[in-house]
Amino acid sequence: MRGCGRPYAREISLGTWDTGPFDNDTAADFANALDDAEPEARESLIRGVLIRTIDATGYLTEAEEAVAAAALIAAQCPGGEPVDMSYGPEEPMPVFPSDLRATADDALARIASDENGPASNWVDPEDWKQWRCILTRLRAVLAPSPPSIALFDVQP
Numbered sequence: 001m002r003g004c005g006r007p008y009a010r011e012i013s014l015g016t017w018d019t020g021p022f023d024n025d026t027a028a029d030f031a032n033a034l035d036d037a038e039p040e041a042r043e044s045l046i047r048g049v050l051i052r053t054i055d056a057t058g059y060l061t062e063a064e065e066a067v068a069a070a071a072l073i074a075a076q077c078p079g080g081e082p083v084d085m086s087y088g089p090e091e092p093m094p095v096f097p098s099d100l101r102a103t104a105d106d107a108l109a110r111i112a113s114d115e116n117g118p119a120s121n122w123v124d125p126e127d128w129k130q131w132r133c134i135l136t137r138l139r140a141v142l143a144p145s146p147p148s149i150a151l152f153d154v155q156p
Helices: 023-037 039-055 065-073 099-113 125-142
Strands: none
Touching: 023 065, 023 099, 039 065, 039 099, 065 099, 065 125, 099 125
């Protein structure tokens, strides 16, 4: 499994070595599953984890995978950042349909609003703040604010 050889500079929580979308064992395993899947099945795996996260009741069992999936989608959007190839998928991802942007944003909103979910797992408050900033940046790329357009200029 990728990630096992990386030295741990600090302990954040079990199986997590940093705050990035693929910087935990669960997301790294998801990257491996994407690499192992047939190219035409990758979009379905990503869509599935996002929808299950949105529809989840109680504990969000796939939150780490959903954040990783959202990062892959955001990487294809204007202003998106490339995914860390150290722990992210090695195989190329398909071009995702535009409707996945809103689905990914909805999943991230669900994760960010769950006080008992991943947000509660951070031991160091600074790591929690950095992780929240990453979610905010992903959401800004996935669902950018509509441009403001002046309809007309009124003169007195």
